[in-house]
Every structure is written in C-alpha cells, then in structure tokens.
Amino acid sequence: MRVEHIGEGEPELAILGAVHGDELCGVHAIEALLDEDPDVQKPVKCIIANEPAVEQHVRYIDTDLNRVFPGDPAAETYEPRLAYRLQAELEGCTTLSMHSTQSDGRPFAIVDETGELAETICPQLSVAAVVEAADEFPHALVHHVDVVEVECGLQGTEQAADNAEQLVWEFLAATGALSDRSEPSERALPVLSLKRLIPKPDGGSYEVHVENFDRVEKGAVVATVDGEEITATESCYPVLVSEHGYDQRFGYTAELIDQW
Numbered sequence: 001m002r003v004e005h006i007g008e009g010e011p012e013l014a015i016l017g018a019v020h021g022d023e024l025c026g027v028h029a030i031e032a033l034l035d036e037d038p039d040v041q042k043p044v045k046c047i048i049a050n051e052p053a054v055e056q057h058v059r060y061i062d063t064d065l066n067r068v069f070p071g072d073p074a075a076e077t078y079e080p081r082l083a084y085r086l087q088a089e090l091e092g093c094t095t096l097s098m099h100s101t102q103s104d105g106r107p108f109a110i111v112d113e114t115g116e117l118a119e120t121i122c123p124q125l126s127v128a129a130v131v132e133a134a135d136e137f138p139h140a141l142v143h144h145v146d147v148v149e150v151e152c153g154l155q156g157t158e159q160a161a162d163n164a165e166q167l168v169w170e171f172l173a174a175t176g177a178l179s180d181r182s183e184p185s186e187r188a189l190p191v192l193s194l195k196r197l198i199p200k201p202d203g204g205s206y207e208v209h210v211e212n213f214d215r216v217e218k219g220a221v222v223a224t225v226d227g228e229e230i231t232a233t234e235s236c237y238p239v240l241v242s243e244h245g246y247d248q249r250f251g252y253t254a255e256l257i258d259q260w
C-alpha cells in the first residue's frame with residue numbers, strides 16, 4: 001500500500017485507487033494529482049491500495065479486497081491483512097474511491113446510504129447517477145468507512161482515466177480542499193437503490209436492450225439470450241447491466257428513491 005500526503009497536517013480527506021489491481025484509472029488520477037501537487041486548503045491522503053495486484057495486472061492476489069472488510073491482521077491470505085491496514089488508514093477520513101467497470105462508460109457514484117456525506121459530495125461530481133449499495137456484499141468498503149465510490153468508466157480505457165482525474169478535482173472542490181474549477185450544472189441527478197439481480201441464464205449469445213439508469217417499464221424486453229426474451233417483471237432502473245460483465249447476472253434492477 002502506497003500512502004502519500006498533499007498539504008500540511010493530519011488529513012481528513014483521502015483519495016483511494018487500486019482497491020482492484022486491474023482498474024488503473026484511480027492510479028492514473030492519483031499520480032496526476034501528486035504530479036500537480038496543488039495548493040490544498042485541507043490536507044489530503046492519497047492511497048494506492050493493492051500495489052502487488054497492480055504490479056501483476058490482476059484484480060487481487062488471494063481474494064477480492066472489496067469483499068473482506070474490516071479485514072484481519074492475522075489472516076493467512078494477503079487481502080484481509082491489507083483490508084485491516086487500509087481501513088485503519090481511512091479512519092477519520094472522507095474518502096473518494098475510484099473503480100472502473102465493464103458495464104457502462106458513464107461515471108456513477110456508489111454510497112452506503114443517502115446521508116449527508118453523499119448529498120454534499122455527489123451532486124458536485126460528474127456522475128450519471130448515485131446508487132445506494134445493496135446489502136449483498138456486507139464486507140465491501142462502502143459499508144465500513146465514510147466513502148463515495150465512483151465507477152469512472154470502462155475498464156482499461158483512457159476515458160476512464162480522464163474521468164477519474166476530473167472526479168478527483170470535483171471531490172476536492174466539493175469537500176473544500178480546492179476552489180471549484182467548474183460551473184455547477186443544473187440537473188436532476190437520479191438517486192437509485194439496488195433491488196435485485198437480473199439473472200443471466202446459460203446461453204451462446206447475449207444482447208442487452210436497455211440503458212443503465214434509464215427507466216424500464218414493466219413488460220419491456222431487458223435482454224435476449226439466444227433470441228429468448230427476458231422481460232421486466234416490474235418497472236425499474238437498470239444498473240451495472242452489460243452483456244459480458246458478469247457470468248451469472250446481467251446486472252441489477254434499482255428503484256428511483258430521490259433526485260438531487
């Protein structure tokens with residue numbers, strides 16, 4: 001784990017990249033920030049979490065880091081020990097954690113719940129939606145520290161790296177560490193709460209017929225598997241939906257709970 005500080009004093013803000021070692025947009029954004037070394041009004045901690053996984057171009061060494069919080073300092077495997085140290089490092093910090101995905105190029109935010117933290121920061125970010133994390137992964141970082149996670153774009157793309165860089169600046173502006181460089185945008189930011197998995201049956205060819213974050217009416221065709229239609233059993237908002245992102249699911253359905 002690499003930890004660097006910008007500014008003087010004990011940081012209450014953290015920028016986190018490489019929770020997943022094969023998602024390099026956050027590493028890029030942190031290196032760009034350290035290179036620029038801006039005059040911050042609040043000190044900031046920059047953390048590249050899973051350095052061995054980054055070096056080996058893999059998501060993790062032994063197990064998914066984002067499924068093992070709060071971690072265990074005596075674990076035999078690597079990531080639970082790393083999770084324990086990382087959580088201690090993030091204690092007392094408001095954190096931005098950067099990921100990338102295979103589902104959608106548009107950045108979106110993931111929060112534990114829609115409280116003050118999310119409502120202060122997310123409307124200042126260039127994101128298409130805010131998604132409340134499901135309880136499906138109780139050992140994800142989002143449930144253990146004060147963090148806004150951002151999916152910055154498609155994994156491995158230059159666009160995701162550019163988006164990550166911009167999201168870092170926006171986060172630092174939203175938290176008062178930097179003066180804002182951009183005009184506030186007038187928009188209704190959808191706030192979604194995950195509801196259920198969209199299962200993906202075995203098949204040869206998959207096609208998705210809906211857009212993430214756009215409302216889908218009951219009965220609409222969500223996807224086809226070898227030409228066989230899967231329809232929405234209720235009106236919903238698709239999130240993290242893709243043809244090939246996951247093995248046994250197309251993604252998730254969500255409900256609209258607010259607009260910011």
Ligand SMILES: [Zn+2]
Binds near residue numbers: 019
């Ligand atoms: Zn990730």
